[in-house]
Amino acid sequence: MKIKISTKPIYYSSLIVLLLLGLTIHTTIVLPQRDHLTPQIIKGKMVWEEHNCIGCHTLLGEGAYFAPELSNVYERRGGSQGGIYFIKAWLKAMPTNIPGRRQMPQFNLTEDELNALIAFLKWTSEINTFSWPPSEKG
Amino acid sequence: MLYPSQAVAKPYFITAIALFAVQVLFGLIIGIQYVMINIPFITFATAKLIHTNLLIIWLLFGFMGAAYYIIPEESEQELYNSKLAVLLFWVFLALTIITTLGYLLLPYATFAKITGNQFFPTMGREYLEQPTIIKLGLFAVLCGFSYNIAMTILHGRKTMINLLLLVGIVGSTIVFVFAFYNPSNLVLAKYYRWWLLHFWLEGTWELIMEAILAYIIFKITGDRAIVEKWLYIIVAVTLTTSVLGIGHHYYWIGVPEYWQWVGTIFSVFELLPFFFMVLFVFNVVNCTKCQYSNNAVKLWALSTPIMAFLGAGVLGFLHTLAPVNYYSHGTQITSAHAHLAFYSTYVMIVLTMVSYAMPILRDHKVINHGISQKLEILAFWLMTVSMSLMALFIAIAGIMQIYVQRATEIALPFIEIQNSMVVMFWLREIGGVVFFIGVIIYITNFFMVKKKYGTR
Numbered sequence A: 001m002k003i004k005i006s007t008k009p010i011y012y013s014s015l016i017v018l019l020l021l022g023l024t025i026h027t028t029i030v031l032p033q034r035d036h037l038t039p040q041i042i043k044g045k046m047v048w049e050e051h052n053c054i055g056c057h058t059l060l061g062e063g064a065y066f067a068p069e070l071s072n073v074y075e076r077r078g079g080s081q082g083g084i085y086f087i088k089a090w091l092k093a094m095p096t097n098i099p100g101r102r103q104m105p106q107f108n109l110t111e112d113e114l115n116a117l118i119a120f121l122k123w124t125s126e127i128n129t130f131s132w133p134p135s136e137k138g
Numbered sequence B: 001m002l003y004p005s006q007a008v009a010k011p012y013f014i015t016a017i018a019l020f021a022v023q024v025l026f027g028l029i030i031g032i033q034y035v036m037i038n039i040p041f042i043t044f045a046t047a048k049l050i051h052t053n054l055l056i057i058w059l060l061f062g063f064m065g066a067a068y069y070i071i072p073e074e075s076e077q078e079l080y081n082s083k084l085a086v087l088l089f090w091v092f093l094a095l096t097i098i099t100t101l102g103y104l105l106l107p108y109a110t111f112a113k114i115t116g117n118q119f120f121p122t123m124g125r126e127y128l129e130q131p132t133i134i135k136l137g138l139f140a141v142l143c144g145f146s147y148n149i150a151m152t153i154l155h156g157r158k159t160m161i162n163l164l165l166l167v168g169i170v171g172s173t174i175v176f177v178f179a180f181y182n183p184s185n186l187v188l189a190k191y192y193r194w195w196l197l198h199f200w201l202e203g204t205w206e207l208i209m210e211a212i213l214a215y216i217i218f219k220i221t222g223d224r225a226i227v228e229k230w231l232y233i234i235v236a237v238t239l240t241t242s243v244l245g246i247g248h249h250y251y252w253i254g255v256p257e258y259w260q261w262v263g264t265i266f267s268v269f270e271l272l273p274f275f276f277m278v279l280f281v282f283n284v285v286n287c288t289k290c291q292y293s294n295n296a297v298k299l300w301a302l303s304t305p306i307m308a309f310l311g312a313g314v315l316g317f318l319h320t321l322a323p324v325n326y327y328s329h330g331t332q333i334t335s336a337h338a339h340l341a342f343y344s345t346y347v348m349i350v351l352t353m354v355s356y357a358m359p360i361l362r363d364h365k366v367i368n369h370g371i372s373q374k375l376e377i378l379a380f381w382l383m384t385v386s387m388s389l390m391a392l393f394i395a396i397a398g399i400m401q402i403y404v405q406r407a408t409e410i411a412l413p414f415i416e417i418q419n420s421m422v423v424m425f426w427l428r429e430i431g432g433v434v435f436f437i438g439v440i441i442y443i444t445n446f447f448m449v450k451k452k453y454g455t456r
Ligand code: HEM
Pocket: A061, A062, A063, B126, B201, B202, B206, B248, B249, B267, B268, B270, B271, B312, B313, B315, B316, B317, B319, B320, B321, B325, B328, B329, B330, B334, B335, B337, B338, B341, B342, B345
């Protein structure tokens, strides 16, 4: 059986795909201009990924919702004054073994990996997210 | 069964259902960890990984089974290469088992090391946690599957249903390439991760779902012309709204501000295809006239669009506007939507298909035997009601979370807020137990009761 196929939707969809491609090209071009990545930050991202931190935490709101948002943890814990030391001490102190409290594993990161991870979290805290998250608690 | 090669669908369906049960079991484990009970041997992250990864995997098994069943019939043609379909089944199953065991038995970082993640880092991103070589294997399976389906259709009759299924399958395979793209700029990495996730869930998978639904409705009513007319409208609306709807994932990840406008304007209309699906089934299926006797299938097929409209459409709409998403992003609200949307759209369509095809694959002459129909309908209600309630409890938790963590001057720390929502998490876990009971009844019915009473 024959059905009459109007080409209008195909035309609109093509327009929309073109618009998506245009915006994507623009986004892909402007982003690296403001990112200033260093080898240490890139390594930090890999440390983050290889320990599956998003299995519990969110980063810029994406991940699991079991543990706190970490895109702003560097600032939340005092930035260059405290953030570095806090994050290091925190990772080394896990797990807390406090009964009835959610536990985070001990990852046994080397000093190098810790510094890279902190550089990555610092870099992440500087991303322009239009003041998201709404509160410093994430 | 009209074509013997349709039988390759059977192992796919059985595996899908078995993995479904395992997936839900791991859901119960993380649900328990949410109510502050630490259990030994398994961390939250590991169990969550298995819960979400198995979901994607078993739905793919279900889609593959559905395609291998539908395509020969629609193309009036034996499957191009049924040996390949069987081979791919074993490869896919092996990949699934190896990956799951790897997650369970090894620390994630060790799994990453021994699979060479440092040479081609793609791991550690939500839903894309599989080792790079496993992703390659998965890609190979998808390619072989697409090839087999494409060749069958090429040699056979072309209908709107099988062509749409083909577009959905080939599209999913192409989009999967983005699993391998993980730029070192976190913002870009997030940007392109959604090209896979959004374009699967709200794009190519949605097309597959629409094709399966259309096929089932056609089987119930026997009227192809009217099904195709509706299908055409639904697909057109899906494509025009979903593509730029991707912007609803780009509000707060560090990309330019115009995405807030693009995402908001287009994704608002993403509810329309689901609305049309509801109109479609209720206009087309007139059950006082239809001859079809499998009541369970009718129930699944008519409920899927309604539930998808609620879970994907309405719950999606509620947090898709940028100003709302500013508060809801990254809270339990997202989880509530993800649960109901996945269940209502994809779990339900696969179960509809299984419900329709399995009795035929097993050669049952009579498919509406009393006991087995009653049990399946009971399982349907247990699962559907408990999942809706679970989504409700999680959404309430989300609203509480937004209120104390984000909408007040002096916000409490994350963990304290989570403790205060523990009642909701308990209710959710109870919902999960009821859901699991539904799954068990469904499986018992399929593998025991239907076998015994299927043929009169
Ligand atoms: C077709 C079925 C759909 C499925 C299976 C689905 C599933 C999902 C999943 C898995 C996520 C991510 C959850 C996470 O990261 O933990 C998500 C996020 C989202 N979905 Fe859907 N979805 C569907 C349809 C829709 C529709 C139609 C809309 C809008 C009208 C929508 C709006 C959203 C939004 C705004 C987010 C981002 C939430 C956030 O992180 O702030 N979804 N969805």
